[in-house]
Amino acid sequence: MKASKVAYKPVGLALGAASGMVAGAAFKQAWKIIEGEGDTPDATDEDRTWKQILLAAAIQGAIFAVVKASVDRSGAVALRRLTGTWPG
Numbered sequence: 001m002k003a004s005k006v007a008y009k010p011v012g013l014a015l016g017a018a019s020g021m022v023a024g025a026a027f028k029q030a031w032k033i034i035e036g037e038g039d040t041p042d043a044t045d046e047d048r049t050w051k052q053i054l055l056a057a058a059i060q061g062a063i064f065a066v067v068k069a070s071v072d073r074s075g076a077v078a079l080r081r082l083t084g085t086w087p088g
Contacts, residue, residue, distance in 0.1 A: 008079055008087035012072070019071035023064040030059055 031040045034055075041048040041056045079087050 005087050007083070008075070011075055011079065012087075015071050015075045016068070019067050020064070022071075023067040026067065027060045027063045030063060031056060034059070 028038075028040055032038060035052070040060075041052050043053055043057070045053070076087050079085075
């Protein structure tokens with residue numbers, strides 16, 4: 001295993017945790033705009049419709065994927081700038 005890949009592991013874990021928090025906050029804001037409600041639906045919310053549950057899941061998944069890819073790519077670019085090697 002490359003040294004740059006090993007060195008990037010703890011950085012990647014920290015970035016992953018931070019990206020999860022950012023994505024969660026972004027999803028809550030997006031849901032407020034879409035539905036006009038503060039509470040995001042859970043799959044087991046009895047008072048929510050299938051449409052609301054599935055829409056929320058799709059939006060949440062898309063936001064998490066975009067934030068994670070952005071953060072991962074930014075971290076890899078930063079590591080290359082610091083070390084001259086790509087962490088992959």
